[in-house]
Amino acid sequence: MRDRHSGFITGLFGRNEIFLWISAAIFLGSIVVSYGLSGILDPYLAPMLQSFQQKASDGTLKLETLSLFTNNVTIAVYIYLGGLLIGVISAFLLISNGAFVGYVASKYPLSNFIIFTIPHGVFEITGIILAGAAGFKLGSIVLHFLSDVTKIRSNISYKNQIMYLLETSVDDFKDSLALFIIAVILLIIAAFIEANLSIAWGHFIQSSL
Secondary structure, three states: OOOOOOOHHHHHHHHOOOHHHHHHHHEEEEEEEEOOOOOHHHHHHHHHHHHHHHHHEEEEEEEEHHHHHHHHHHHHHHHHHHHHHHHHHHHHHHHHHHHHHHHHHHHHOOHHHHHHHHHHHHHHHHHHHHHHHHHHHHHHHHHEEEHHHOOOOOOOOOOHHHHHHHHOOOHHHHHHHHHHHHOOOHHHHHHHHHHHHHHHHHHHHHHOO
């Protein structure tokens, strides 16, 4: 039987399974909760939706691959780098973005929302979840490093001990970076599909029903 930690993709996901599950649970859970409690969240999320709609109408956010990708990858970068604060910012951004998606979904007939978003949404949501997992992995590295620093011995070179701790984190950092890079690739695909295919797909499906 093949070790689930072997191979680039299977090994990467196998080693970081816990972070993937945590990220998925937070993001998808926030979507579901926000959808169900949209009425309660109106005072908080309605201004965000209005701002988003304003950006779309004034051309700040265009239905073009580059514009959509830039918007989504900016969010992914913040989620990833949020891991430097032990993942707290990563979790907050996953919750806030998931809540926004769920809130937007509640403002349209669910069937229409799914039809028009599923082509790019599969890649976009997966990309955001991977960015979250990468952020949590980064947070784990920081947490372990800070914990190990407290165990530094005074009778050995501080520089050598710090260098050793950094070296032991290299493989974990490579994992976090690999997860983030895959997330970015998925967001590129999502942006292209959303800009060029999603609307046409949605109209086609509606006309076929």
